[in-house]
Amino acid sequence: MKKFINEFKQFAMRGNMLDMAIGVIIGGAFTGIVTSLTDNFINPILNFFTGGRIYSLQDIAGFASSFISSVVNFLIMAFILFCLLKMFNRLMSIGKKEEPVAPKTKICPYCQSEIHIQASRCPHCTSQLEK
Template sequence: MKNFMNEFKKFALRGNMLDMAIGVIIGGAFTGIVTSLTDNFINPILNFVTGGKIYTLQDIAGFASAFLSSLVNFFIMAFVLFCIMKAVNKLMSIGKKEDEVIPDKKICPFCKSEIHIEASRCPHCTSQLED
């Protein structure tokens, strides 16, 4: 059972999988904005232009309010997802160690210039180097 849970954790917390899930959720939230834009701005403008309906000031205020509400919902959803991703990234980095950098240069003890780590003679002062 423990092995199964470790495999599932490795699968679920892969970067591509989380990115795809965030994309689907943001896409769903953005659908609300597009729907609200269509229902609250485009359709009323078309109805008004074609003479299908006359809107009162209260109707227009209601349309604007509904659209602003969908915008606020989208930004709240985006902020929550941002916080979740930040927390997941923090949790993923806790167990990892920083990659140790293997030095590829050393300092010549005679002229203090930087030389390759495997050099047996300094190319600057031509001194013989000890290993």
């Protein structure tokens, strides 16, 4: 049973699974924006031009505030997901040691210019370097 739980943990903690879950949540939150855009802008414009209904300024202000509210809700949801993912990545990196990266450059002892680590002659001052 312990092995099964460890395998499930490795499966659930894989990066692509988290990306997919966040994509589904963001997609659901974006649905609210699309629905609000349709209900508060596209349908009223179509109703106005087809003569189905004439809107007052209060109606238009209500449409705009409803759309802005759905956009703000989406931004809040996206920010919360961003913070959760950032915290999750930080928790997953605890205990993992980063391997030191081998230097790719060195300093010329004569002119103090930065040169490639395997260079045998400085390209700046043309001094012969020791290996």
